[in-house]
Amino acid sequence: MKVTVVRSGGVAGMVLTVEVDAAELDADAAAQLRGLVDACEFGDGPPSAIADGFGYEVAVERDDGTVERSRFGQGGAPPGAGALASWVIDGPYGHRRAGR
Amino acid sequence: MCATGPVGGLRHTPGVIGCRCEIAPPTLLLAVAEAGDAEVRDAALRTLLTSAALRARRSTLGPTLRRFGLSPADLAFLPAQAPDTGPENTVYDVAGGDEAALPGRRVRGTTDPPSGDTAVDEAFDGAAATAAFYREEFGRDSVDGRGLDLVSSVHFGQRYDNAFWTGDQMVYGDGGGGVFVAGGLTRALDVVAHELTHGVVQFSAGLEYRGQSGALNESFSDVFGVLVAQRAAGADAAAASWLVGEGTLEPSLGRALRSMIAPGTAYAGDDQPADMDAYADLPVDDDPRNDNGGVHVNSGIPNRAFAEAARSLGGNAWETVGPVWYEVLTRGRLSRVADFEDCAALTVAVAGERYGEGSAEQDAVRGGWEAVKVRLPVDRR
Ligand SMILES: [Zn+2]
Numbered sequence: 389m390k391v392t393v394v395r396s397g398g399v400a401g402m403v404l405t406v407e408v409d410a411a412e413l414d415a416d417a418a419a420q421l422r423g424l425v426d427a428c429e430f431g432d433g434p435p436s437a438i439a440d441g442f443g444y445e446v447a448v449e450r451d452d453g454t455v456e457r458s459r460f461g462q463g464g465a466p467p468g469a470g471a472l473a474s475w476v477i478d479g480p481y482g483h484r485r486a487g488r
Numbered sequence: 489m490c491a492t493g494p495v496g497g498l499r500h501t502p503g504v505i506g507c508r509c510e511i512a513p514p515t516l517l518l519a520v521a522e523a524g525d526a527e528v529r530d531a532a533l534r535t536l537l538t539s540a541a542l543r544a545r546r547s548t549l550g551p552t553l554r555r556f557g558l559s560p561a562d563l564a565f566l567p568a569q570a571p572d573t574g575p576e577n578t579v580y581d582v583a584g585g586d587e588a589a590l591p592g593r594r595v596r597g598t599t600d601p602p603s604g605d606t607a608v609d610e611a612f613d614g615a616a617a618t619a620a621f622y623r624e625e626f627g628r629d630s631v632d633g634r635g636l637d638l639v640s641s642v643h644f645g646q647r648y649d650n651a652f653w654t655g656d657q658m659v660y661g662d663g664g665g666g667v668f669v670a671g672g673l674t675r676a677l678d679v680v681a682h683e684l685t686h687g688v689v690q691f692s693a694g695l696e697y698r699g700q701s702g703a704l705n706e707s708f709s710d711v712f713g714v715l716v717a718q719r720a721a722g723a724d725a726a727a728a729s730w731l732v733g734e735g736t737l738e739p740s741l742g743r744a745l746r747s748m749i750a751p752g753t754a755y756a757g758d759d760q761p762a763d764m765d766a767y768a769d770l771p772v773d774d775d776p777r778n779d780n781g782g783v784h785v786n787s788g789i790p791n792r793a794f795a796e797a798a799r800s801l802g803g804n805a806w807e808t809v810g811p812v813w814y815e816v817l818t819r820g821r822l823s824r825v826a827d828f829e830d831c832a833a834l835t836v837a838v839a840g841e842r843y844g845e846g847s848a849e850q851d852a853v854r855g856g857w858e859a860v861k862v863r864l865p866v867d868r869r
Contacts, residue, residue: 394776394777395776396776396777396779397776397779397780397784398649398650398652398667399650399651399652399673399679399682399683399733399745400649400650400667400668400733400737400745400784401706401745401746401779401783401784401785401787402667402745402755402757403776403777403779404666404667432774435774435780437655438652438653438654438655438686439652439653439686439689439690439697439705439706439709440650440651440652440653440683440686441652442650442776443774443776443779443780444776445775445776445777459774459775459776462650462652463586463587474646477665477666478646478647478665478666484666486741486755486756486757487757487759488759488777
């Protein structure tokens, strides 16, 4: 399973892409990630209504190739999607890339 | 009941101030507003906002307004606050909380000494410097031109790499999340002024935040953001770096968020175009990669037009081209959906009205837009 989070906008206007591959994680971290993915509702949330609010896309690719996706603006995450995005972006496990 | 009508019409309806319903307790009115049908709700809400605004300064109404999906702009029908007092400047600590926790605990008010918390004191000083800039250079009374109190919240979220204007207040993360250096967001006066200028834009031209009007919204925030910082530093157009947020990024990423004079060169991966030939035609959709049609991307084009004009004229940019841009933004001639050509034509027209047709200032403004290849109305001289 791979989880990819794209975060754009903000005052920096920078596009940040962070990818976490469950196969590269230790057992504890992999279990945390699976728990967060299971708790995530993959609908879209409202876009940010404020200038310089972040925009997000969270995409989960399962080992069978199916993909679930959620897009939302800062403060508008569907249940579970914000926690998953934070874990991926702020945690130590992601591969980070700046640029569109 | 005192008044009826859609809440959206509040701003157009003078004369509700003397409403006798003011004696109803706010908690009762809130309950009525939440439980009633549309007409009852509107009347109760109108009364609540009117009476609350007379008792309290408008800045304290943020949570109440948000509850009903309103912004301070919806209170434009109220009399302006006493001009001699100036806006209050208040900083709150939201202590790692998110949107629901705003504004947080009050830690510094207008007349209080420094708090000792660097973020608090930088947010306070930045708001004060920005308000002083607008008041002293352009006679503007705070963000809304009507004395709106300045409210800032610091320590938002965990290592949060952003600062933003919510529609009624400033919010700062601590940075340190991999993009901004820790403390960088409040330290940079141009970033603080950029965000407060989003408030000025909201209360003036109201440029829609997508496509070219959104890129103009971003550009006005960058223009006045750097002008506030240039004035504070005493840097004229030649001495200024024309960088936005210099030193705020993690050094491995780059030296600044944007370069106004050389768009696309501020950090590795900076893809701002320097002229219309490189315009990024991104769709306006819900894909975050597209940035509402490139509002932070194509803003490089009007940014450079301003910087080129200011540089070619020399002197203090906030006294030469700055007043032209301010007049275009605030005097009602720039539409909410203006594009680059609309803005260019207006700046050339206003420069002519202000400094004379064919003046050096007007030529400089024209030259700025020509440098970035935005088409201008024919020069009939
Ligand atoms: Zn902005």
